[in-house]
Amino acid sequence: MISIKNLHASIGDKEILRGINLEVKAGEVHAIMGPNGSGKSTLSSVLAGREDYEVTEGEVTFNGKNLLELPAEDRAREGLFLAFQYPVEIPGVSNINFLRTALNEIRAYHGQEEMTAKDFLALVKDKSKLVELDSKLASRSVNEGFSGGEKKRNEIFQMAMLNPKLAILDETDSGLDIDALRIVATGVNKLKSKDNATIVITHYQRLLDYIVPDFVHILYKGRIVKSGGKELALELEAKGYDEIKKEFEIAD
Amino acid sequence: MSLVVDNKSAVTQNLLEQLQKKSGKIAFMPDAEIISAIRYLEDKGIPNNKHEDYKYCNIEAVLRKEFKSVEQSFNELTNADIAPLKIDEAINLVVVNGVYNEGLSEKMIVKGLTVKSLNELSSSEKNILSSQAKADTDALIALNTAFSANGLFLQVDKNNVIPMPLHVIYVNSGNANIVANTRSFINVQANAQATLIESFYNIGSAKVFSNFVSEKCVGENAKLICYTFQNEGPLSYSVNTNQVKIGKYSNYNNTTMTLSGELVRNNHNVVLADSNCEAHLNGLFITNGTQQVDNHTLIDHQMPNCESNELYKGIAKDRSTGTFNGKIFVRKDAQKTNAYQSSKNILMSDDATINTKPQLEIYADDVKCSHGTSTGKIDTEALFYLKARGIGEESARKLLLQAFAQELIDKIEIPSLQERVLHLFEKAL
Structure with a gap:
């Protein structure tokens, strides 16, 4: 699905990613954990195509295509989805209009016809149930005046609507109470299939009780310093990040 | 015909001479006002960018560069020309090159509505002309007063509600450079109500300098909802002055949409002359190329318990310029005034310019006033x-x-x- 090789990225003069290697196959769930400032959000931003970052070295292949050559919109059209850590409020653009535009541009990219209004609305109705999103929110401006939980649920709702091949959840659990967390996680689990993959980026192990990963990677100072199964997350929870920091400080 | 003009007074002098040759005597404007107008023009000249109020809008330069010679070669228009400009839901009235054209206007008898040309005003009605737009306050008003074409008078008699919108199509059309001094007077009497759309077009092949002055009176407990629709195209340079006075318990609401025009200057001046009235001014513009849109508003709170609201938004592309200059006066007697103003703009290119200048002058001590302005990229x-x-x-x-x-x-x-x-x-x- 996605193959990241020796990825280096910087913002300004500061190198943040310093040689990331990661291989994610269809049907897999990978968790990337790490202390603050380790480069977790940079990784998701670089993959999604945020232009603030400069890739200085390495390559990323997504479904056989050179991901780094594609503009952000084409990455999304190829099936990459980033659930934002801080979803953006866009006053004046309704959720519905936004999603219809997105869906139709993705369809056009694949040479498909526009979805009819009837089919689109049926899809909205169906998918909003998945994250228990009030149907009224769909007609409101994108994220405007949404609570923290509603914003995160809206991200998963969009994910459900766009049906991506690879979803990257960037700290989707941050700021969520346990009920919202459960709803979000249930939504993600329902969307999981053997044909798609998920990368869960998180600081805390808590989310991984609900979205169970096949692999856990620990990111520290711009590199994946340790990889393992789901038990690695529990180990990290027990020991804390300080252990990791001590262990890999020397290598730095 | 074309004279070499190279200084400020020469521009004014040249224009006065050219217009004088082409126009006959104006019968409807009070003589004293015409004299006052000519004096003011000779004294002050046409404003350029040294003039504080026209800092970003150099009218004198436009006249010097684009209107060295004024041909006043007006086109006659037909129903076919007007048809696409009409609005179905409204009564469509037509003013061509500043002159009210009854033939092209829709005839409909509506109770309480008077529509006629300025020439047709009775001697008692004439007194009302130039009561709001004084020639000795602004050079463009003076120019309009001195050379005013036979414009439109529209009145809604007291206690009448006009059930459909009134649409005035101000259309200019020339074969060679023209200057149109269009004038209108809108009088909404006590307890009356109307919706007015004023549309501005240039459908000729030549450049037009359109100098529009409209006086609007909204009587006690009356309501006037106005839409100003500006789509004059790249050959047009226009100054649009609205002098509005609103009375006790009245409501005046204007939304100005500027969609094209090489230069569009809007002077929107509203006097809240009595207590408990409200005025709402809104504006939207989008500029591209080398276009210039300059919105000047003046809200004059003279009496207590009134409210005013302004919301202006602009998008400037390419090398275009947008300006918002909004002044709010709150006079000594205007206690309990609520006045709000907001101007928001988006710059779409590095070469585009936005100028904003909010001004509050408050002489009363128990008021709520706020203003905000923001300009940024997308x-x-x-x-x-x-x-x-x-x-x-x-x-x-x-x-x-x-x-x-x-x-x-x-x-x-x-x-x-x-x-x-x-x-x-x-x-x-």
């Missing part, structure tokens, strides 16, 4: 968010700009006018 976070969902750069930009303007487009409560604005707005994006 929100890059929002843009990235849209792109990250598969929306292309261009559609994403359009979506955001439309969202920015939506608040103002929503204020247009006449469906076909709203559609017309939306269509032109989208085209200009």
